[in-house]
Amino acid sequence: MMLAALPVALWLAMQPAPTTAARAMQADVNRLVRAAQQLTETWPTQPPPPVPEVALVARHGEPVTPMLLALLSDSSNVELDRRRWRVQQQAALALTRIYSESVHCGRVYCDGDPAERIANIKKGWLRVIAKRVELRALSSRELLDHFKRANPYDRPALAPLLAAKRDPDTIRELQPLLLVEDRHLRGSAALVLGLSGDPRGFDTIAGILADRSSRPPGVIGFGNWSLRAQIRADRYHAAHLLGDLKDPRGVDLLLPLLNDDDVADIVPWSLAEIGDRRVIGALIGQLAIANPSRRVLAIHALEHLNAGEALPRLRELLQDIGRSNFAGGTTIAEAARHAIAVISQRR
Numbered sequence: 001m002m003l004a005a006l007p008v009a010l011w012l013a014m015q016p017a018p019t020t021a022a023r024a025m026q027a028d029v030n031r032l033v034r035a036a037q038q039l040t041e042t043w044p045t046q047p048p049p050p051v052p053e054v055a056l057v058a059r060h061g062e063p064v065t066p067m068l069l070a071l072l073s074d075s076s077n078v079e080l081d082r083r084r085w086r087v088q089q090q091a092a093l094a095l096t097r098i099y100s101e102s103v104h105c106g107r108v109y110c111d112g113d114p115a116e117r118i119a120n121i122k123k124g125w126l127r128v129i130a131k132r133v134e135l136r137a138l139s140s141r142e143l144l145d146h147f148k149r150a151n152p153y154d155r156p157a158l159a160p161l162l163a164a165k166r167d168p169d170t171i172r173e174l175q176p177l178l179l180v181e182d183r184h185l186r187g188s189a190a191l192v193l194g195l196s197g198d199p200r201g202f203d204t205i206a207g208i209l210a211d212r213s214s215r216p217p218g219v220i221g222f223g224n225w226s227l228r229a230q231i232r233a234d235r236y237h238a239a240h241l242l243g244d245l246k247d248p249r250g251v252d253l254l255l256p257l258l259n260d261d262d263v264a265d266i267v268p269w270s271l272a273e274i275g276d277r278r279v280i281g282a283l284i285g286q287l288a289i290a291n292p293s294r295r296v297l298a299i300h301a302l303e304h305l306n307a308g309e310a311l312p313r314l315r316e317l318l319q320d321i322g323r324s325n326f327a328g329g330t331t332i333a334e335a336a337r338h339a340i341a342v343i344s345q346r347r
Contacts, residue, residue, distance in 0.1 A: 025064045028056045033071070036090040037083045041341075045328040047108035048086075049341040050093045058097035065129060068095055072122040076115035085109065095125055099132065105328065140167035144174075147188075152219045155188035156244050163195035171196060183208050183234035184219045187241050194245045202247050208238035209253060209263075232262040239263040243270030251276045258286060264294055268301035280307045287313055292322030296335045303339035306346050314340050 032053035039048070057064055071091040079085050092108040101107055106117055107124065135158070138146060143165065147158045162170060170192070177189035178200060187208050194201025211234070217225050220233040239257065242250035243266070251274055254267050268286070271279045284307075286298035299317075302310045318340075320332035 021060075021063070025057075025060045025067060028053065028060065029064065029067045029071075032057050032090055032094065033087050036086040039086045039090075042111040043334075043338065044110065044112040045105075045330045045334055046338055047093060047103050047105060047110055048089050049338055049345065051090055052345055054090055054094045054097065057094045061098055065095070065098065068092075068098075069122065069125065069129075072125065074119060074122055076119035078118060079109075079111070079113070092121065092125070099128055101128060135161055140165040140170050144170050147192075152184040152188070155185070156191055156241060159188060159191040159195055159244065162192045166196070171198065175200075178204050181216055182218050183211070183215070184237050187234075187238055191241050191244055194247065202245065202249060205238050205241045205245065206250075206253055209235055209242070209257075211235070235262045236266055239266045239270055243273035246274050248274060248276050250274050251279060255279060255282055258282060259289070259294075265297060268294075268297045272301035272304035275305065277305060277307075280305060280309055283307070284310050284313055287317065292332055293324040293326060295322065295332050296324040296326075296330055299332070299335040299339050303342050306343055308343055311340060311343060314343075 032051065035051040035053045039051070041048070043049075057068070068091045072088055073084070078088060089109045093103065095101070096103045096107060105113055107121070109118065109121060135143065135146070140162075143158070143162055147155055147162055150158060174189045174192055177185055178193070180186050187205055190201045190204035190208075192201070194205065212231050214227060215230055215234070218230055218234070219237075220229045223229060239254060242254060251271065254263075254271055254274075257263050257267050260267070268283060271283070280302065283298045283302050283305075287295055287310075289295060295317075299314065302314070314336045317332050317336040320336070322332045323329045324331070324335070
């Protein structure tokens with residue numbers, strides 16, 4: 001399938017029919033446009049907070065996609081038209097919710113983005129949508145083969161699609177992978193089982209997280225291989241998978257690891273994905289540690305959890321210039337301002 005742009009037949013199939021549902025979608029998109037045009041703040045290092053109308057539009061799901069894509073531009077100069085720019089930012093935020101894509105500059109328009117990034121966001125969304133359609137069209141057998149051949153970092157995204165097939169043959173074929181040396185492959189197979197309701201899925205991922213035993217070289221992401229680096233990479237992957245699985249039992253495993261150097265950079269995200277509000281107090285406690293990057297990660301998690309309890313502490317951070325080592329060097333103050341805006345809109 002052509003991924004740089006949607007084929008004409010696919011595009012036409014996505015167009016909403018002139019029904020009551022389509023009119024309701026258009027009305028909600030129009031509300032989003034009007035709300036976005038009222039915005040004035042700038043967000044140079046991270047995507048802007050979503051207006052409430054983003055959730056209103058996203059609830060329509062994939063059928064509203066053509067209307068949102070029509071709001072995006074291929075022009076690298078679109079930032080010069082500030083009202084249209086704000087609309088495109090919010091349209092992209094709605095797409096991230098519909099397609100469960102991570103929210104970051106490059107997927108969403110951010111103030112101050114380089115021209116080449118701005119010019120390619122719409123193309124990127126067309127590829128995401130076309131790939132999603134292509135994968136859903138695969139049979140269980142084809143999807144399983146694709147899963148086995150996939151880049152190790154792409155497999156977790158395929159796990160929900162495989163689990164949704166509810167194919168007993170797929171589960172049987174994945175079971176031997178729960179014993180392979182490659183912890184990344186083992187964990188991704190366990191995620192499929194866990195999402196299918198098989199208790200071996202959670203247990204296997206938990207085992208990888210706790211495992212510090214010797215092992216052969218595997219996926220480490222970057223840098224030179226060492227046993228220490230391999231253990232760290234495998235445990236990090238397992239901590240991420242607990243967030244993908246969203247099993248509340250993961251909270252008890254992850255909370256003690258908030259300051260574990262192997263996994264501390266992913267634990268706040270996974271806790272937020274699980275969505276158990278018991279973790280809010282511990283995340284607020286993270287705002288007092290010395291490491292600026294981990295404080296920013298905790299702020300993002302509190303934002304995701306809509307933690308109104310954190311607002312007083314977040315307001316105390318609005319002058320903190322400590323800078324993270326990711327996302328363009330977002331400062332603690334910028335992250336706090338963003339979280340306050342999001343949480344305040346939802347209350």
